[in-house]
Amino acid sequence: MTATEDLRAEHEGILRMLAILEAVAVRLGDGKDVPAEHLAGMLDFLKTFADKCHHGKEEDILFPALEAAGLARDSGPIGVMLREHTIGRGHIRAMALALELMEPGGARAPVESFRAEALAYVELLAQHIAKENNVLFVMAERLLGEDALTRMHGAFERLERERIGPGRHEAFHAMLDDYSAQYLA
Numbered sequence: 379m380t381a382t383e384d385l386r387a388e389h390e391g392i393l394r395m396l397a398i399l400e401a402v403a404v405r406l407g408d409g410k411d412v413p414a415e416h417l418a419g420m421l422d423f424l425k426t427f428a429d430k431c432h433h434g435k436e437e438d439i440l441f442p443a444l445e446a447a448g449l450a451r452d453s454g455p456i457g458v459m460l461r462e463h464t465i466g467r468g469h470i471r472a473m474a475l476a477l478e479l480m481e482p483g484g485a486r487a488p489v490e491s492f493r494a495e496a497l498a499y500v501e502l503l504a505q506h507i508a509k510e511n512n513v514l515f516v517m518a519e520r521l522l523g524e525d526a527l528t529r530m531h532g533a534f535e536r537l538e539r540e541r542i543g544p545g546r547h548e549a550f551h552a553m554l555d556d557y558s559a560q561y562l563a
């Protein structure tokens with residue numbers, strides 16, 4: 379497997395979570411309850427799987443290799459991707475704060491805030507992933523070549539073990555199956 383194949387596969391997992399999050403936002407907008415522990419699970423997925431692990435592989439390994447191959451960091455696609463990761467972290471923090479303020483039968487404002495931040499995050503990440511798949515990764519495949527990207531995948535595996543620990547990836551995929559059955563059926 380190459381590094382970009384791994385990142386593309388993780389994008390599929392993240393897109394499944396975005397579909398779940400969008401369905402949950404619609405439910406909250408309709409005034410229906412969603413268990414707080416499910417919302418916390420979704421945030422854990424976004425913080426750990428999407429940001430710490432996936433964006434970590436991009437920011438700490440792929441992007442520096444692209445810079446070394448001649449792509450500019452601040453202008454062009456790398457700069458855009460980094461800025462979008464930062465904006466995404468802001469939405470995740472705002473969702474986490476809203477979740478802390480939610481109480482059963484409590485005020486409507488934190489629910490509305492969670493819903494709005496979730497939809498903004500879905501919109502941001504969906505177009506971000508499309509740009510990476512169709513532009514940045516295509517450039518990476520051309521600039522770095524298959525051998526280097528296969529070696530890079532080894533570095534990704536080490537990052538994943540160090541930052542999220544063994545078994546977590548599989549647990550997140552089980553969570554995707556569980557929430558898909560509950561919210562996308």
Ligand SMILES: [Fe+2]
Nearest residue numbers: 433436459510
């Ligand atoms: Fe990214």
Ligand SMILES: [Fe+2]
Nearest residue numbers: 385436507510
């Ligand atoms: Fe990505």
